[in-house]
Amino acid sequence: MESALFPEGLTVEDSHSYFDGVELETLAHEYGTPLYVVSETIIRRRCEELRRSFLERYPGTRAYYASKAFQTLDMLRIIRDEGLGVDVVSGGELYAALRAGVDPSAIIFHGNAKTDHELKMAVEAGVGRIAVDNLEEVYRIEREAARVGTKQTILFRVTPGVDSHTHRFISTGSLDSKFGIPLEPAETARYVQALRACHHVEFAGLHFHIGSQLLENTSHLAALRIVLRFAARLAKEFGLDVRELNMGGGYGIRYLPEDKAPALSEFVAPLMAMVHAWSAEEGLPIPACAIEPGRWIVGEAGLTLYQVIAVKEIPGIRTYVAVDGGMGDNIRPALYDAHYHAAIVGRIRGQRCAVESDEAVASGRSPRIVTIAGRYCESGDILVRDVSLPDPQPGDILALFSTGAYCFAMASNYNRVPRPALVMLKDGAARLSVRRQTYEDLCSGEQ
Numbered sequence: 001m002e003s004a005l006f007p008e009g010l011t012v013e014d015s016h017s018y019f020d021g022v023e024l025e026t027l028a029h030e031y032g033t034p035l036y037v038v039s040e041t042i043i044r045r046r047c048e049e050l051r052r053s054f055l056e057r058y059p060g061t062r063a064y065y066a067s068k069a070f071q072t073l074d075m076l077r078i079i080r081d082e083g084l085g086v087d088v089v090s091g092g093e094l095y096a097a098l099r100a101g102v103d104p105s106a107i108i109f110h111g112n113a114k115t116d117h118e119l120k121m122a123v124e125a126g127v128g129r130i131a132v133d134n135l136e137e138v139y140r141i142e143r144e145a146a147r148v149g150t151k152q153t154i155l156f157r158v159t160p161g162v163d164s165h166t167h168r169f170i171s172t173g174s175l176d177s178k179f180g181i182p183l184e185p186a187e188t189a190r191y192v193q194a195l196r197a198c199h200h201v202e203f204a205g206l207h208f209h210i211g212s213q214l215l216e217n218t219s220h221l222a223a224l225r226i227v228l229r230f231a232a233r234l235a236k237e238f239g240l241d242v243r244e245l246n247m248g249g250g251y252g253i254r255y256l257p258e259d260k261a262p263a264l265s266e267f268v269a270p271l272m273a274m275v276h277a278w279s280a281e282e283g284l285p286i287p288a289c290a291i292e293p294g295r296w297i298v299g300e301a302g303l304t305l306y307q308v309i310a311v312k313e314i315p316g317i318r319t320y321v322a323v324d325g326g327m328g329d330n331i332r333p334a335l336y337d338a339h340y341h342a343a344i345v346g347r348i349r350g351q352r353c354a355v356e357s358d359e360a361v362a363s364g365r366s367p368r369i370v371t372i373a374g375r376y377c378e379s380g381d382i383l384v385r386d387v388s389l390p391d392p393q394p395g396d397i398l399a400l401f402s403t404g405a406y407c408f409a410m411a412s413n414y415n416r417v418p419r420p421a422l423v424m425l426k427d428g429a430a431r432l433s434v435r436r437q438t439y440e441d442l443c444s445g446e447q
Contacts, residue, residue, distance in 0.1 A: 006257040017345035021428030025346025034325030036422040042301035047082040053265040066294025069405040076100035091118040145200035160223040209248030245287040253299040295405035302404025308396040326374015346397035365390035
């Protein structure tokens with residue numbers, strides 16, 4: 001192993017690699033590869049840090065897990081047991097959260113194009129908040145709430161117009177974004193008018209989100225300053241109290257050993273200080289503040305195991321190491337040039353290299369700079385470029401680290417490849433959380 005310090009939870013004993021106390025080679029043999037591996041221990045540790053750094057330090061605050069990062073029934077039950085709310089963005093995510101026993105009042109429903117069916121589901125379930133993304137949505141929520149005979153609490157998701165300096169596909173706070181309501185005077189008046197016309201809609205406050213995988217808080221602070229100025233304007237010009245302020249998420253994690261990811265407190269403490277200063281300066285009550293971490297909770301808690309299938313050297317150009325997974329189980333490198341760290345963590349038992357025995361390979365490998373290629377029929381199916389590995393050979397078990405967020409969630413059946421299984425680790429034991437798909441599963445919905 002190149003580093004026993006990255007990621008958290010990884011240890012090496014007598015040349016055997018363990019994650020959360022479970023040997024990775026054993027997992028690959030028992031459950032097969034590709035295999036998603038997630039540490040419940042690390043997830044719960046992050047939830048504890050969230051409580052300590054935010055919820056317990058600032059009374060009246062809330063935290064929602066942005067479940068689009070990684071949503072399974074198992075994960076939702078962990079979040080429920082940890083006392084956090086859940087952020088959903090579709091009817092399917094809402095259905096799963098309710099099925100997992102999440103209190104509907106602890107759910108916030110996001111999305112820029114919620115369907116009528118989804119709004120009906122949300123209102124009937126009694127979700128705590130709906131983040132409104134456009135004017136028509138206010139009237140559509142009013143219609144559903146009036147039909148049920150209830151009052152639905154909403155937040156306005158606003159676009160602060162801040163460049164978050166992240167990949168354009170995961171930047172959401174700039175003015176030219178499909179997400180959010182622009183803070184234009186004419187638009188503000190229209191939304192306020194809609195609120196006054198809709199008696200089954202209750203305005204609670206504002207929401208903003210500026211992007212994802214941010215490793216410093218400059219953009220958060222710039223966006224918050226703009227949103228607070230808008231909140232004061234709503235109160236003073238329109239008599240509209242901002243009782244709640246949801247500051248989104250986007251807190252970055254370590255994908256590579258050299259990455260420096262700030263602690264959660266380094267993000268939230270300056271944000272809360274700005275809110276308190278604004279309250280004193282404007283003479284307005286401190287709103288109940290909320291955050292929505294997703295990747296930050298689960299990203300470093302996951303890794304993915306693969307088997308090396310082939311090693312192809314192109315003399316003077318590149319050596320490709322082909323594995324039995326790729327863009328079907330991790331689209332992020334192809335989608336927005338995401339970078340990962342990788343290491344060889346074991347070997348498929350009984351396999352032999354073409355020129356050496358297992359024992360010889362294990363004891364005398366020299367590092368090589370290689371590119372890890374996926375199995376899918378796309379030239380862009382590259383998982384990691386130019387990584388140093390100890391002379392990889394067919395049959396090796398390879399681990400990609402920090403794959404807990406947006407890998408399982410974005411997996412596909414491209415090339416008719418079944419989705420991998422997922423195991424959850426806790427206290428040195430593994431449990432099957434999601435079974436591997438079969439070929440029969442792939443055709444089960446077809447006529």
